[in-house]
Amino acid sequence: xxxxxxxxxxxxxxxxxxxxxxxxxxxxxxxxxxxxxxxxxxxxxxxxxxxxxxxxxxxxxxxxxxxxxxxxxxxxxxxxxxxxxxxxxxxxxxxxxxxxxxxxxxxxxxxxxxxxxxxxxxxxxxxxxxxxxxxxxxxxxxxxxxxxxxxxxxxxxxxxxxxxxxxxxxxxxxxxxxxxxxxxxxxxxxxx
Numbered sequence: 561x562x563x564x565x566x567x568x569x570x571x572x573x574x575x576x577x578x579x580x581x582x583x584x585x586x587x588x589x590x591x592x593x594x595x596x597x598x599x600x601x602x603x604x605x606x607x608x609x610x611x612x613x614x615x616x617x618x619x620x621x622x623x624x625x626x627x628x629x630x631x632x633x634x635x636x637x638x639x640x641x642x643x644x645x646x647x648x649x650x651x652x653x654x655x656x657x658x659x660x661x662x663x664x665x666x667x668x669x670x671x672x673x674x675x676x677x678x679x680x681x682x683x684x685x686x687x688x689x690x691x692x693x694x695x696x697x698x699x700x701x702x703x704x705x706x707x708x709x710x711x712x713x714x715x716x717x718x719x720x721x722x723x724x725x726x727x728x729x730x731x732x733x734x735x736x737x738x739x740x741x742x743x744x745x746x747x748x749x750x751x752x
Contacts, residue, residue: 561574561575561576561577561591561594561595561598562574562575563575563598563600566645566659566660566661566671567657567659568645568647568654568657568658568659568677570647570674570676570677571645571659571671571672571673571674571677572600572671572672573661573663573669573670573671573672574633574669574670574671574672575667575668575669575670576588576589576590576668576670578668587668589635589670590604590633590693600672602631602633602695603695604633604693604694604695605694605695605696605697606693606694606696606697606698607691607692607693607694608691608692608693608694608698609689609690609691610689610690611687611688611689612639612683612687612688612689612690612724613686613687614683614686614724615683615684615685615686615688615719616682616683616719616721616722616723616724617682617683617688617723617724617725618680618681618682618683618708618717618719618723618724618725618729619680619681619682619725619726619729620644620678620679620680620681620705620708620729621644621646621678621679621680621705621706621707621708621710621713621715621732622678622679622680622703622704622705623648623677623678623679623704623705623706623740624696624698624699624702624703624704625702625703625704625740625741626702626741626742628696628697628699628702629675629676629696629742630675630694630695630696631672631673631674631675631694631695631696632671632672632673632679632692632693632694632695633670633671633672633673633692633693634663634670634671634672634673634679634681634690634691634692635663635669635670635671635690635691635692636663636664636665636688636689636690636691637665637689637690637691638665638687638688638689639664639665639683639684639685639686639687639688639689640662640663640664640665640666640667640683640684640685640688641662641663641664641681641682641683641684641688641690642660642662642681642682642684642717642718642719643660643661643662643663643671643679643680643681644658644659644660644679644680644681644715645658645659645660645671645673645677645678645679646658646677646678646679646680646706646713646715646735647676647677648676648677648678648706648735648740648742649676649677649740649742649743649744650739650740650742650743650744651743651744652676652744653744655744656712656713656735657713658713658714658715660715662684663681663690664684675695675742676740676742676744678705678706678735678740680708680715682717682718682719682723683719684718684719704738704740705728705729705732706732706733706734706735706738707729707731707732707733707734707735708725708729708732710734710735711734712734712735712736713735
């Protein structure tokens with residue numbers, strides 16, 4: 561397993577080992593032991609799976625508010641996405657900044673998005689399937705979104721033309737208009 565810190569150092573690209581031969585391949589896409597040895601000690605409670613049929617389908621920027629905040633481990637099993645994490649921790653020196661990574665079935669990589677970061681992606685290919693683990697169950701009353709086109713954040717989505725998104729994402733507020741409930745803690749660099 562290879563781990564690479566992204567521009568926001570709390571967010572990581574993780575690439576599991578993959579063993580190919582004439583039959584196909586084998587890979588441990590998640591091993592609690594390997595993650596703990598790498599300093600990532602999280603408990604996953606739910607797996608989610610989405611299919612986006614059209615290129616340019618945008619989902620985000622989403623997060624779940626405390627006390628049900630979620631860490632996310634995102635991977636793609638078919639297609640590719642431009643994946644984004646935004647620091648939404650009040651008091652963080654990187655508040656409102658974003659980082660990105662292309663996650664794809666071909667690259668066999670994943671992205672780890674911790675609590676205190678909004679998450680979103682846009683599909684780069686049709687029929688893209690995304691699977692992600694979360695560290696807390698889904699609670700509708702704590703589900704939150706920040707507008708994907710927030711000019712203060714300035715995400716540079718790479719897909720040209722019309723994007724496909726939900727009404728929830730189209731009407732989500734700007735980051736400056738919400739209290740995310742996350743606070744930067746310098747000693748931990750964490751949340752809540």
